[in-house]
Amino acid sequence: MPTDDATDRDGRGSSVEIRTMPAPFFIAEKYVANPVLRRLLRSKLHWLVSNRLMLLSYVGRRSGTRYATPVAYDRREDVLVATTLRHHSNWWKNFREEHPATVWLRGVRRKTTGLATTNAREIAEFVRSSLVRYGVERARWLGLNVEGEDPPSVEELETVADELVVVRFSVDDLEPVFQPLHIKEEEFSNRFGTELPS
Template sequence: MFVNAFVAALLRSRLHGLLSGSVMLVTLLGRRTGRVLAFPVNYVRDGNALWTVSMPGRVWWRNLREGAQVTLRIAGWDLLARGTALTEPQDVAAGLARLVAVRPSLRRTLGVPNERSDSSDADAFRVAGSKRIVIRFDPVAGDTP
């Protein structure tokens, strides 16, 4: 928790540039508690969309199952966005494939071997997706990352 608080403070400061290329701060309201939650996550930019990956055992993404408005602190700016957790296996696999298409270096992090064929690649994304949740953030009208 201390590390998250430190990274969050850094992202809110003038020194945010040290991390802003790959880390953003997500702020949202807890669905059940109504408390404001803020935590740093790694992200990948794909056009206007921003993507992140979480483990199923984490709880923060559950606030986004049905989609929810969030504030993203990215590159020193606050951005209003709609966050949606992708939990269906085919959606998670497709999301991971998109992330790897945008940032191929994620293959290793996600445990997806270098592609050999389309079918084995699809299987590898399905396996990787069984251990992860993909979250997509789309800016609300008028805001862009």
């Protein structure tokens, strides 16, 4: 009997929800973790965290103030993709239209342009492709809790996508990726650059 995308052959399903964090967590993140990570991501010791985090620097559209914040990212060809919880961060609002920024990526400073999407289907497809590519343990970096061993379906992820924002950062001079990608099944998305070369 065929099974749907959310259930594996042993009958173990997947469910997904937004990770709920207590208020003290966000206070500690803002005043303790972020200042440490900002220094670390600019230093020679960036390699301790830069495989998953980059430092995003941008000028606020309204304030004209320059901000720098560590964000989790995923690389897709020459695009860096960051996901954040919509109601727990404000930085993404500066990218509702294309907006210039600078990123410190693996210890190198690069100019970029960011653009956010709040479209639920696009967000669900990106999250799904990330979980397929790296495994469901990646979910916590995206602000999610996933139960089960298989990635949730796009339809399941759409139920929480309105709590997330995806921001794409275009970078022209990224070095090619030489390490193999750990893709766990044949599911690719042209929109997010996950197709395999022929």
